[in-house]
Amino acid sequence: NAGVTQTPKFQVLKTGQSMTLQCAQDMNHNSMYWYRQDPGMGLRLIYYSASEGTTDKGEVPNGYNVSRLNKREFSLRLESAAPSQTSVYFCASRTRAAQGQFFGPGTRLTVL
C-alpha cells in the first residue's frame, strides 16, 4: 500500500495563476483533509470531506476550492494564486472519527 500520495511535490506559481493539488489514498478511508503548514503556525485545516460526495470548510478556506472525486481522491484548487498562499500543503485521511489521521508527503508551493 502506498498510503496517502500527493502530486506535485514542488510547484512555483506566479500571482494569478491557477493550479490543482492532487491527493489519493489507498487505505479505503472515508474522510479526507487538506491542511496548510506555515512556519510557527502549526497545521491549519483548509477543507475536509467526511465522506464521498461531501465537502466542508475548515479554518482557512478562502482562496481555495476542493473536489472529492471519488472515495480515493480529494483535490485542492487555487483559482488565482496569491503570495499569501505560499506554504506546504498536506493531505490526510482517516477511516472514522476519533481515529488517527495519516498524512501524505506534502506539496511545497511558492507563489511569486
Added chain:
Amino acid sequence: GENVEQHPSTLSVQEGDSAVIKCTYSDSASNYFPWYKQELGKRPQLIIDIRSNVGEKKDQRIAVTLNKTAKHFSLHITETQPEDSAVYFCAAPYSGGGADGLTFGKGTHLIIQP
C-alpha cells in the same frame, strides 16, 4: 471551532532525561487528542493518541495524560534519545468531535542534547 494552546515552543533536554509538552483546549465536547511528530522536511506522523474516556495511555517511552476537567493534556517522553529530536504537535477535533479534521497546536521543537 476548537482552540489549542501548546507549550513550550522550544524544549532542550539532556539525552536520557524526560521531556514534557503541555496543551490546553477550549471545547469541552472534544473527545480525541492525538500527538504528531514531524522531522525536518517530512510529514507529520501519529505517535500516540488518547480518547476522552481514558485518563492516561502509555506506549513504551511515550505516555499521554488527559485532564478533562482542566481541559489539558500532556505528552511525556522518558529516557530521551537523539532520534527523539523533532517538532511535536498536539491536536484536538476541529469542532469538538466527528469526522471534521483537527486543530493543531503551534508545535514544540524538542532538542536532545548529547
